[in-house]
Amino acid sequence: MARTAAAGFGSHFRACARAIRRCRGGPSAFVAALVLIGLMLPGVCRAEPVRGEATLSAGGGYARLVLKLADDVESEVTTAGSIIVIRFKRPVDIPVDRLSDAVPDYVSSARRDPDGSAIRLSLARRVTINTMTAGERVFIDLLPDSWRGQPPGLPLEVVRELAERARVAERALRQQRAMAEATKRSPIRVHVGATDLRPFRL
Numbered sequence: 001m002a003r004t005a006a007a008g009f010g011s012h013f014r015a016c017a018r019a020i021r022r023c024r025g026g027p028s029a030f031v032a033a034l035v036l037i038g039l040m041l042p043g044v045c046r047a048e049p050v051r052g053e054a055t056l057s058a059g060g061g062y063a064r065l066v067l068k069l070a071d072d073v074e075s076e077v078t079t080a081g082s083i084i085v086i087r088f089k090r091p092v093d094i095p096v097d098r099l100s101d102a103v104p105d106y107v108s109s110a111r112r113d114p115d116g117s118a119i120r121l122s123l124a125r126r127v128t129i130n131t132m133t134a135g136e137r138v139f140i141d142l143l144p145d146s147w148r149g150q151p152p153g154l155p156l157e158v159v160r161e162l163a164e165r166a167r168v169a170e171r172a173l174r175q176q177r178a179m180a181e182a183t184k185r186s187p188i189r190v191h192v193g194a195t196d197l198r199p200f201r202l
Contacts, residue, residue: 008064049093049116052136056102062147063106065121065140075138077131084121084129086140091116106142134158135165 052069067075067086070081074089092112099110108124123142130141130151141152153159 045092049091051091052094054094054096054099055108056099058103063103067138069136072136077129077140079129080144082123086119088117134162
């Protein structure tokens with residue numbers, strides 16, 4: 001399969017090279033060749049989606065959606081009526097088909113956009129959204145109208161993990177600064193002179 005893919009890519013590349021060589025008729029021909037290359041290689045510049053998993057659970061009087069990704073991806077959560085839209089700065093690959101079966105009282109359906117740029121949830125009831133980000137994880141709380149008080153916080157194990165990451169990062173920063181200071185220090189110059197040790201005669 002790998003050889004077949006490589007051969008296909010090679011044939012596309014050779015075809016693109018021939019198209020460029022034929023572009024001697026001016027700027028319009030060159031632009032046409034660029035368009036042809038884009039049509040021939042649609043997936044070359046496409047970013048690989050970041051894999052992840054989604055879990056939806058209920059407890060304590062609210063529901064919590066947790067998105068755990070393989071890499072830190074910036075996200076934005078918005079609402080439009082009864083629809084929650086979670087947009088990502090990079091494409092993601094997160095299966096969400098079974099989320100509606102987990103807590104049907106809160107989420108009636110869920111789907112991921114074909115290009116992986118967003119996840120859309122259809123709510124089964126009115127809720128208030130509370131979003132928290134912790135590294136590669138996104139916590140989205142669905143708080144019902146009956147909720148009173150402050151929103152729920154992060155799990156204790158996540159707080160401990162973030163604190164440990166902060167300590168490791170601070171330690172690495174101190175080591176980097178110490179190495180930079182050691183590099184900046186001027187070397188000590190030593191002058192060596194010769195001394196005549198022959199016996200002195202009166």
